[in-house]
Amino acid sequence: MxxxxxxxxxxxxxxxxxxxxxxxxxxxxxxxxxxxxxxxxxxxxxxxxxxxxxxxxxxxxxxxxxxxxxxxxxxxxxxxxxxxxxxxxxxxTSNHCYQTCTICGKVTEIDLPEIAKVLYNVRLKRFRREYYSLYFYGVCQTCQARSKRKKNLKGTKKSNIDKNE
Ligand SMILES: [Zn+2]
The missing domain is CATH 1.10.10.10 (Winged helix-like DNA-binding domain superfamily/Winged helix DNA-binding domain)
Known part of the structure; x- marks a missing residue:
């Protein structure tokens, strides 16, 4: 293939x-x-x-x-x-959907048949369409876990300060 x-x-x-x-x-x-x-x-x-x-x-x-x-x-x-x-x-030249992490830059291709169906029916004026690329921007699981760990660390420090007060 x-x-x-x-x-x-x-x-x-x-x-x-x-x-x-x-x-x-x-x-x-x-x-x-x-x-x-x-x-x-x-x-x-x-x-x-x-x-x-x-x-x-x-x-x-x-x-x-x-x-x-x-x-x-x-x-x-x-x-x-x-x-x-x-x-x-x-x-x-087929259609593609991607999710891309704004922190680490990781890109994964995703299959979204329901979106593909909607986009297939979109009519464009004075334009002969060939294909599309769709990007979702966000934060991947690894980066989410990493930022959660950081927050938790900050949280512990803060609560220690609170106790001292
Ligand atoms: Zn990431």
Whole structure:
């Protein structure tokens, strides 16, 4: 399944390169493969690290240019979060819903059939829709537990002061 997507993405890139007489660089295909091997979302730094581990050194400029091209070709989805930008290899231009933690930045994809149904029926004026990405911002369970522990700690200190008074 995943390999099918990679093959489709490679085919789309080859088609674009041929039609636009671009140079067929091995870097671009190596980047595309690396992205489709990543499970879920990644930052540009994570992608660079992954390439370096494979002994494939790509310049920052090539990374940015390639990513922008992949976004344009709908082979990669760009997510702009509050704290950073993440990418996701996805060539099906389907709809996605995410929950993102405003404290640690963790992003999880969620399945919300009831929301999907509502959005499917939304009519947009003078606009041909292709797909949507929906983000819920909030605090993940781990961060909630962490802040609760902090509060409790403060609470104990405060009650000690109260006792001394
Ligand atoms: Zn969190």
């Amino acid at each position: 995943k390999n099918d997507k990679k093959v489709a993405a490679r085919a789309a890139l080859t088609k674009y390169i041929e039609e636009n007489n671009c140079r067929k660089t091995t870097e671009r295909f190596a980047l595309l493969d690396a992205m489709y091997d990543i499970d879920g979302l990644f930052t540009i730094e994570e992608l660079a690290e992954r390439m370096a581990v494979q002994n494939f050194h790509v310049s920052r400029a090539t990374l940015y240019n390639s990513l922008n091209l992949f976004v344009k070709l709908c082979l990669v989805v760009k997510h702009r979060f509050q704290t950073e930008t993440k990418y996701e290899a996805c060539c099906d």
